Amino acid sequence: MPELPEVETVLKTLEHMIGYDVIKDVVIKYDKLIAEPSVAMFKERIIGQHFRRYKRLGKYLMFELDQDVLVVHLRMEGKFYIQDKDAPFDEKHTHAIFYLEQNKVLLYHDTRKFGRMYLYDKSYSSHIYPALKNVGYDAFDPHLNASYLYNVTRNKKVSLKRFLLDQHYIAGIGNIYANEICFRLGFHPGLKVCRLTKKDFEALLVATRTILAGAIKAGGTTIRSYTSSLGVDGKFQLQLKVHGRENEPCVVCSRPIVKEMMEGRGTYYCKECQKKK
């Protein structure tokens, strides 16, 4: 499940492998993949455009083309592959084929079909794109600061974890890193976010950025061994301290990590190290 670090890694790898190639043709095999515009309009507009800039906002990939910007959200299982156009591929789960230069193809693979693509006129500012209307500051955006987070949470009744998952405030965190950030902060995931102080939010930003940057670095080292596949796998989870570690000893106090369903999500934490204040 790609979160900000994995999306960043995919973006950098695609930038390296695609560069400024032109899209010569495109085949969409699952129409709902294209959220907007229509599939016919998507094809008509995108064919002939070159890749120009590679950007990211939270978990959204943004490929700036000549006139438009291709916005992609991988959701749970979306993956890109680059390979020779005649090489075999998984027909069942490959939903889009972009034909590039030098007999290369960019394949979009998504077992569960949750991922979506959008094509917008890039002359409009990205904050008016419908797909991004609920996306706030990227976790690494320098404009995102503790005062802002403190001010927007004064009367919020939601939990810390739910707040971390809300892309409207900090964009890029998913369930895995939300669990990790709560652990790093020493806060119970169910702690009401309105009880955090400005100092807590300073620590929250440091923890968030440290963890995400560490994961990007891990992804960057992992990606070097990749050949044509750009998928995300469990290698990123090597450094996780609580997520997926049910019943394993806490790295700090050795008590077993517990897993509970909180607000419909698998939540891993240490009952000793993480208190509700």
Place this chain on the structure above:
DNA sequence: CAGTTCGCCTGGGGGC
């Protein structure tokens, strides 16, 4: 309006 639940999808795993 803020907060909660549901639906989208499919493969994998547990229970029987």
Place this chain on the structure above:
DNA sequence: TGCCCCCAGGCGAACT
């Protein structure tokens, strides 16, 4: 072995 059901999880729509 086989079948059914549940779970995983991001996000927007629909609901309270």
